[in-house]
Amino acid sequence: MQILHRANETHEWWREAVIYQIYPRSFASSGGPIGDLGGITSRLGYIKQLGADAIWLSPFYRSPQKDAGYDVADYRSVDPMFGDNHAAEAMIEKAHLLDLKVIVDLVPNHTSDQHAWFQAALAGGKDAPERAHYWFRDGKGEGGNEPPNDWLSVFGGPAWTRVKDRADAPGSPWENDDSWYLHLFDSSQPDLNWTDPAVHEEFNSILRYWLDRGADGFRVDVAHGLAKDPELPDWQYHWDMVSGGSEVPENVPAPPQWNRPEVHEIYREWRGVLNDYGQPALVAEAWLGDPKDMKLYVRRDEMSQAFNFDFLISPFEEAAYRKVIAESLAEMDAVGAPTTWVLSNHDVVRAASRFGLSTMGKGPNGIRAWEEQPDAALGARRALAAHALQAALPGSLYIYQGEELSLPEHTSLPDEVRQDPTFFRTNGAEAGRDGCRVPLPWLAEHPSFGFSPDGSSWLPQPHEWTELAMDRQALDPNSSLNFFKKMYQLRKVVGLGSAELLEADGPGLHYVSRAQGRDPLHIVTAFDEPVELPAGARVVLASSEVTQAGGEKAEGYVPANSTVWYVVDRQGL
Numbered sequence: 001m002q003i004l005h006r007a008n009e010t011h012e013w014w015r016e017a018v019i020y021q022i023y024p025r026s027f028a029s030s031g032g033p034i035g036d037l038g039g040i041t042s043r044l045g046y047i048k049q050l051g052a053d054a055i056w057l058s059p060f061y062r063s064p065q066k067d068a069g070y071d072v073a074d075y076r077s078v079d080p081m082f083g084d085n086h087a088a089e090a091m092i093e094k095a096h097l098l099d100l101k102v103i104v105d106l107v108p109n110h111t112s113d114q115h116a117w118f119q120a121a122l123a124g125g126k127d128a129p130e131r132a133h134y135w136f137r138d139g140k141g142e143g144g145n146e147p148p149n150d151w152l153s154v155f156g157g158p159a160w161t162r163v164k165d166r167a168d169a170p171g172s173p174w175e176n177d178d179s180w181y182l183h184l185f186d187s188s189q190p191d192l193n194w195t196d197p198a199v200h201e202e203f204n205s206i207l208r209y210w211l212d213r214g215a216d217g218f219r220v221d222v223a224h225g226l227a228k229d230p231e232l233p234d235w236q237y238h239w240d241m242v243s244g245g246s247e248v249p250e251n252v253p254a255p256p257q258w259n260r261p262e263v264h265e266i267y268r269e270w271r272g273v274l275n276d277y278g279q280p281a282l283v284a285e286a287w288l289g290d291p292k293d294m295k296l297y298v299r300r301d302e303m304s305q306a307f308n309f310d311f312l313i314s315p316f317e318e319a320a321y322r323k324v325i326a327e328s329l330a331e332m333d334a335v336g337a338p339t340t341w342v343l344s345n346h347d348v349v350r351a352a353s354r355f356g357l358s359t360m361g362k363g364p365n366g367i368r369a370w371e372e373q374p375d376a377a378l379g380a381r382r383a384l385a386a387h388a389l390q391a392a393l394p395g396s397l398y399i400y401q402g403e404e405l406s407l408p409e410h411t412s413l414p415d416e417v418r419q420d421p422t423f424f425r426t427n428g429a430e431a432g433r434d435g436c437r438v439p440l441p442w443l444a445e446h447p448s449f450g451f452s453p454d455g456s457s458w459l460p461q462p463h464e465w466t467e468l469a470m471d472r473q474a475l476d477p478n479s480s481l482n483f484f485k486k487m488y489q490l491r492k493v494v495g496l497g498s499a500e501l502l503e504a505d506g507p508g509l510h511y512v513s514r515a516q517g518r519d520p521l522h523i524v525t526a527f528d529e530p531v532e533l534p535a536g537a538r539v540v541l542a543s544s545e546v547t548q549a550g551g552e553k554a555e556g557y558v559p560a561n562s563t564v565w566y567v568v569d570r571q572g573l
């Protein structure tokens with residue numbers, strides 16, 4: 001037996017919370033084709049009933065939407081597409097009435113190129129003081145025609161754009177400006193320079209702005225990217241979204257733009273701001289690929305927790321799960337932070353589809369109609385099993401909107417409707433992330449599945465989603481939705497305590513969760529082969545009930561690709 005984790009001694013709300021990720025443009029609309037704050041507010045009751053403790057909203061700030069809102073033009077105002085600041089305050093107030101905490105997104109690595117700072121930096125020419133907020137440099141080579149270094153954009157192509165090459169240059173004050181600016185993402189997302197004190201001041205003030213309006217925490221976008229080596233040395237490797245440096249060859253110098261030690265000073269400074277407000281959460285989105293690095297972000301005086309992307313990209317395999325579960329708990333426990341468990345978000349192929357591909361792991365960056373199509377039944381079955389495996393583990397749980405419905409990826413979106421800059425920056429070589437961002441199906445029989453009152457939807461929804469619509473699932477006791485409700489309810493009843501991973505005596509991953517004053521809860525996940533339950537096992541939750549298409553007998557066995565929670569019924573022995 002391996003003790004994975006001992007019960008927590010501190011009880012900040014975020015340590016064991018179920019946190020539901022809302023992708024605002026695709027959750028619910030109160031008007032047209034794009035989801036909005038009014039739609040979100042009207043559906044908060046649904047999230048509460050699901051059993052969540054908190055919501056995290058992807059950005060809803062003023063933005064030209066070149067990267068679906070991760071290109072912020074004004075950090076203190078709501079984009080008219082989503083409503084206005086009153087609507088944001090009303091949403092936060094309603095969430096609090098329902099006892100839901102609210103985590104908002106903070107995008108500190110870059111602004112939009114429409115941000116007032118960047119516009120002033122362009123218009124003011126090479127001497128503009130606003131250039132100090134960003135990374136403007138002269139080019140290399142003859143006439144400065146080469147970018148200042150060889151860095152690559154995460155979205156494809158070079159990480160530099162020359163000012164005079166911008167589409168808006170002709171006829172503008174910068175039409176002859178030959179300086180370059182850095183953007184680790186799209187050219188519309190210039191990177192901020194965190195060696196500039198004004199950038200620090202501005203973000204301290206933005207934190208306070210949303211905390212004063214009731215936010216209970218921040219999810220910090222690209223938390224491993226803010227600090228750069230000011231010398232900007234060459235480093236031409238691709239740092240992958242979510243899986244981080246896992247594809248970078250060994251024995252190359254440490255990246256000058258990712259995971260730099262200076263970044264931690266920023267989070268210490270923010271912690272100081274947050275300490276004035278009780279227990280707000282700071283959640284790191286940092287793609288590192290090594291839990292040893294991850295734990296540095298969640299030391300006591302920095303962030304609260306970090307997305308466990310090692311778990312997300314793990315294949316659905318016993319050995320891989322054993323390793324990632326034990327490692328993540330050990331690393332986070334070493335600094336007193338809770339582990340998080342996450343299987344999907346708005347940047348990856350949905351788990352219900354990823355687990356149905358022949359090669360699991362992070363999966364492709366989107367799927368197109370002519371590429372390998374996931375085995376839908378297998379994928380959904382494994383995803384549920386993985387959800388049930390993680391839900392009794394110590395730590396907090398992140399669930400991406402639609403996972404509770406076992407929603408798959410849209411794998412046949414026509415290219416004409418795609419919006420992700422990844423698709424354009426790779427000239428269509430990568431489909432991009434639109435397939436996991438399709439608006440949710442609420443009502444089976446309505447146009448746009450009830451997503452918007454006027455029946456429109458910014459991305460087309462697959463016909464097959466009729467059966468998965470929320471209203472259908474609500475009425476079906478064996479639906480995925482009702483499984484999640486039951487699971488989250490039970491999680492609260494049984495509580496989280498210590499966790500012990502049992503050595504395998506046969507197939508399957510087996511752990512025991514012991515909460516104070518409760519009977520031990522046993523969790524077993526069967527992978528490729530069924531696992532026999534011990535005598536006296538009283539099953540309290542079985543993912544196979546949802547996915548079992550007749551045939552397999554659940555009693556006495558945990559069928560392949562499923563998870564069971566049981567208690568040992570001593571009287572029944």
Ligand code: GLC
Pocket residue numbers: 067070071107185221222241285346347
């Ligand atoms: C984060 C977001 C992603 C966005 C990127 C650039 O990874 O999750 O959606 O494209 O940052 O801001």
